[in-house]
Amino acid sequence: MEKLHLYLIDPEVSILLKEIAELIILAGHATNLCHVYSETRHNTLMQCLCLLGVQSEHAAATAEDGCSMQSDSHKVKLWIQGLKIFFGTVLPEERRACAHIFGCNSMVEKDCFTRATTGCTKQLFVVGSAIAQAKDQDYEKVPLILEMYEELAEHQPSLQDQLFDDANDMISEEASMLLGKLGEAALGLLLDFLSLQLKHDLDEKTALDGNILSLTQFVMGFAKVLAEYNGSLNLILALREKEAEDGTKRTAMSPWEWYVLRLLSHLQLRVVEKSKFYKDERLRYIFLMNNAMYVLEHSHSSVLRMSLRENQTHEKFVLLVEEYATAYLRATWFPALFHLKVTELKEAKELKENFKKFNSALEEISKVQTTWKVPNPQLRQHLRIIILNQAVPAYRSYIGRFHTFIDKYVKYTPDDIENIVLDLFEG
Structure with missing residues (x-):
């Protein structure tokens, strides 16, 4: 951008052009001067757009195939970059150059600047309009459209300050129309996105461990x-x-x-x-x-x-x-802990059978749920704590009350229970 600013018109050449312009205007050839200068500068500024990646064939291709540009986010980014540089650097520099070269005649200054820049500005809008009207459903491009919208809205006031008279009115109207098209394009995609008719199914890994759905990740x-x-x-x-x-x-x-x-x-x-x-x-x-x-x-x-x-x-x-x-908890641990719940004194055989059922349930939980995934560390820890608060006291109470009947069936200590729970949900 520094080189672009410095060499849009070489400062030494600009001094010479100023002297030549004054002589030609004095000689009564202002009309021919405006024609030659504006045509030359128009071609140069169009080359600037080409260097910035905003070219007329892009707009033509987009008109023929509505998805061609919208499907290529790189071209959208080039348009945004082109808008920033062209409106933020090129046009102000061209305005400064015209003011310097044709300062002796304000009418010539306005005419040369308007002729040189209007076509290029329209070209930017044509390409932008083609992007806005592209009919695809690539929702990831909504932020790019919004960035186009914001950049154009930001530069619109300064653009109006740089242009003159009828050109100002015409370009301002086209800028407003493009803002409307970009807004409508974004709105259409946003409202369509609400239906969430996206191809985000459960993949094999998520199906096995209960992890986060890719749709949730995409939406957030x-x-x-x-x-x-x-x-x-x-x-x-x-x-x-x-x-x-x-x-x-x-x-x-x-x-x-x-x-x-x-x-x-x-x-x-x-x-x-x-x-x-x-x-x-x-x-x-x-x-x-x-x-x-x-x-x-x-x-x-x-x-x-x-x-x-x-x-x-x-x-x-x-x-x-x-x-x-x-x-x-209700689906997993309450049924297991139910085997340790004693409301009245039971026969030794029943106590032993209940304890064996608890051991079996615990082993099934350990085998299956260590492969399940709770990725959030705070949630994982919270879940383990509430499980331990339910399971360990109930287990201690059961083996404490009936150890004389079930001692030989005790496969796990309370610490073992804790270690099993702490191994859960790691995936």
């Missing part, structure tokens, strides 16, 4: 990236109806907060739907708990955290984690 990553554009999203999402799907007014909720709320609600429904794959209800609860915890764990960006807390969604997912943890 997507939401975290989008949160950086919350200001623009509030403007874009406001284009839709002002009422939520259930018909209730969203007066206390920003459009972005409404979107996050609906997105997480739909995600939870999909996770519950996927959980039906598990035949073992114990693993199903581990799967549900892991996914709810992942939402909490990855909602720490300031905007997401604020949105979740203000709409009580954060508390909802906290309760979900606890609900699924309790359901897991």
Whole structure:
């Protein structure tokens, strides 16, 4: 960018051009001067766009095949980079050069600058419009469209300051139209994304260990990236109806907060739907708990955290984690510990049989659930603690009361029980 700024027009050449321009204008050939200068500079600025990766054939290709550019994020990034450099560096430098060379005649200065730059500016908008109108469903490109939207919105005021008269009105209108197209493109993808009709099925590893669904990871990553554009999203999402799907007014909720709320609600429904794959209800609860915890764990960006807390969604997912943890305990450990529950004095044979059933249940838990995965270390530790608080006291009490009957069946000490529990959920 430094070289581009320094050598757009060489300073020494600019001094010479100023002297020549003054003589030609005095000689009455201002019209011819404007024509030759603006055509030459237009070609040079188009070469700048070409060097920046924004070329006319890209727009033509996009017009013929709506997915060709949108499917190539690299070209989108080139457009963003081209916009930044062209509006932030090239146009101001060209304006400065025209002011220096044609300072003796403001009409010539305006005419030369307008002719030289209008076509190039339109070219940027044509390519940007082609990107906005591309009809694919690559949701990962929404942040790129939003960045295009924000960059154009940021440069629009300075662009208006640099242009003159009719050119200003025309370019400003085209910039506004492009902003609208980009907003509509982003809105369409965002609303379509809410359905979460994505190909994120349970892979073999997740199916075996109850780990986090790839859809949950994708959605939370997507939401975290989008949160950086919350200001623009509030403007874009406001284009839709002002009422939520259930018909209730969203007066206390920003459009972005409404979107996050609906997105997480739909995600939870999909996770519950996927959980039906598990035949073992114990693993199903581990799967549900892991996914709810992942939402909490990855909602720490300031905007997401604020949105979740203000709409009580954060508390909802906290309760979900606890609900699924309790359901897991009831499905796994309550049946095992039931064998250690004695409400009245029983025969020795029955005490021994119950103890053997507990040992068998413990061994099955140890064998199966060490392969299950709880990736969040705090949740894993919390789960182990509540299991130990239930299992170890009950076990100690049982062998303490009936040791004379079951001594030869005692395979595990309380410390062994603790070690077994501490080995669970490592995957």
